[in-house]
Amino acid sequence: MRMFERSFEKILFTAALLSASITLLIFIFMLVLGLPLFREGLFWDLLSDPWMPQQGLYGIYPMIISTMSIAFLGFLFAFPLSIGVAIFINGLAPGRIGSYVNTAVRLMTGIPTVVYGFVGIFLLIPLMRTILQGGSGMCVLSAALILAVVIAPTMILFFISSFKSVPNAYLRSATALGATPIQKLLYIVVPSSWNGILTGCVLALGRAMGDTMIALMLAGNAVAAPDGIASAARALTAHIALVIAADVNSMAFKSIFACGIVLYVLTAFFTAVLRLTTSRRAAS
Amino acid sequence: MHTHFKQFVMILTLMSIVALGIVSLTMAGSLASFTGEKGTLKIAGGTAHIPVMKAAAKQIMQAHPDIRISIAGGGSGVGIQQVGEGLVDIGNSGRKPTEKEIAAYGLTLFKWAIDGVGIVINPHNTLTNLSQKQLQAIYAGNVVNWKELGGADHTITVYTRDEASGTRAVFWKKALGKGAITPKANFVVSNGAMKTAVANDPHAIGYVSVGHIDETVAPVALNNVIPSLESVRNGEYPVARGLYSNTREEPTCLTQKFINYLFSKEGQALVAEKGFIPVK
Numbered sequence: 001m002r003m004f005e006r007s008f009e010k011i012l013f014t015a016a017l018l019s020a021s022i023t024l025l026i027f028i029f030m031l032v033l034g035l036p037l038f039r040e041g042l043f044w045d046l047l048s049d050p051w052m053p054q055q056g057l058y059g060i061y062p063m064i065i066s067t068m069s070i071a072f073l074g075f076l077f078a079f080p081l082s083i084g085v086a087i088f089i090n091g092l093a094p095g096r097i098g099s100y101v102n103t104a105v106r107l108m109t110g111i112p113t114v115v116y117g118f119v120g121i122f123l124l125i126p127l128m129r130t131i132l133q134g135g136s137g138m139c140v141l142s143a144a145l146i147l148a149v150v151i152a153p154t155m156i157l158f159f160i161s162s163f164k165s166v167p168n169a170y171l172r173s174a175t176a177l178g179a180t181p182i183q184k185l186l187y188i189v190v191p192s193s194w195n196g197i198l199t200g201c202v203l204a205l206g207r208a209m210g211d212t213m214i215a216l217m218l219a220g221n222a223v224a225a226p227d228g229i230a231s232a233a234r235a236l237t238a239h240i241a242l243v244i245a246a247d248v249n250s251m252a253f254k255s256i257f258a259c260g261i262v263l264y265v266l267t268a269f270f271t272a273v274l275r276l277t278t279s280r281r282a283a284s
Numbered sequence: 285m286h287t288h289f290k291q292f293v294m295i296l297t298l299m300s301i302v303a304l305g306i307v308s309l310t311m312a313g314s315l316a317s318f319t320g321e322k323g324t325l326k327i328a329g330g331t332a333h334i335p336v337m338k339a340a341a342k343q344i345m346q347a348h349p350d351i352r353i354s355i356a357g358g359g360s361g362v363g364i365q366q367v368g369e370g371l372v373d374i375g376n377s378g379r380k381p382t383e384k385e386i387a388a389y390g391l392t393l394f395k396w397a398i399d400g401v402g403i404v405i406n407p408h409n410t411l412t413n414l415s416q417k418q419l420q421a422i423y424a425g426n427v428v429n430w431k432e433l434g435g436a437d438h439t440i441t442v443y444t445r446d447e448a449s450g451t452r453a454v455f456w457k458k459a460l461g462k463g464a465i466t467p468k469a470n471f472v473v474s475n476g477a478m479k480t481a482v483a484n485d486p487h488a489i490g491y492v493s494v495g496h497i498d499e500t501v502a503p504v505a506l507n508n509v510i511p512s513l514e515s516v517r518n519g520e521y522p523v524a525r526g527l528y529s530n531t532r533e534e535p536t537c538l539t540q541k542f543i544n545y546l547f548s549k550e551g552q553a554l555v556a557e558k559g560f561i562p563v564k
Contacts, residue, residue: 126484
């Protein structure tokens, strides 16, 4: 029995080690394949050049700007929405409505993003075209709006679970002191579930930056850097999807490893910022 | 009376058997060559090819349920790359693979149709003709309003395809004369997506395979020549290319039979039916 338990522990440990190392291996893989870029000193040029294959420029600067603007704008729309829905489900909703909304949110996490993209093309894009006047309707704003719907469920579920973990004693004491439900939310629930909120935000932001379909279908994929939320843009992920078909030996193909590295570093950066802030709060 | 009815049913049954026999005889042709074959055939690449590929696959799979044919898009670049790497059996391309690609992957080329690439706009747009100069100016981003071309006062939305597209390669070379494409152009990933985009955007301009042009989009004449089957066939409309299906040097039996089917009478009839120009 002991033998069995010990070997089982080992198996689990290997599994954990494997999944952790895969993350690292992917990064190493990209670095190795992107090595020619570093060796020729092209990597830093790529970060600041425009994408003009005909002129021999394979820069991804416009795509970095696009990814950032689509992801952050989407996050900006999704965050208040998610906090609101989470608070609604967690106490403000009358009767059973809260649990119905909760079920709907859980259901939404399972819908493939391509479905949202499809709905966006036929419902949102024509609307945006009339509202924004001039342009196709495919733009940063369209992609960000749909992206907000895609990442909101992740945040909502995280927020709810962290709200639920607030000790009941705190809430009862607050009630005893005569706090209204809103006061309890603002002064007890939200402050004491700060870590969960941050985790949800970073996960959602990571998902927003990593999403391919929404940007590919709704942002217009123009190679110029967007000069406003109404102009078309090409995200890093969409760029990879569009260029991956190029000749393997071409510079265009090599440059997509730079995209991969940038995406990886951006996501890692935000995760690191989160870890630092949460651990500091825990320490204080 | 009763026996009469029985006889009637018998005759009806016989007649339907004969009729079925005749149908299957006429179907036989080259579909019969697939008899005894089974397995999966994977096709990917050029999106202009898809209507013909789908129709051919449907015919073959209905007659021979043991054969599975999967068809994916991705663009000509993807087709050449994937067949080269051995990921698919047939890689389609809407341009002739380059000498380099043929040599590197050891490709065999089969050109089974000729297709034009036509300029399309939304049917609400009244424009009917563009000179090559005007077209170049639009795609270069120098003419940005329909007003400058005698249309409504509205920004032109330029649509183009990604670099892996054979349709783009041909359009860029023969219609734009290798002219610039504005970085503000919107990118779509297939002929189908281009058609949807232009059909839904009243201010759009784009280009699709002539076989894909239908009533949802309006073709525009280039230098007074309307892109149509007729004008592509007689060479009047210059923006044309072959549709290729590429295989590795030694295709499997099923792959070879599929290619043969495309060149058969039935296959070429499908080509014509889907709006392309048969090679035979």
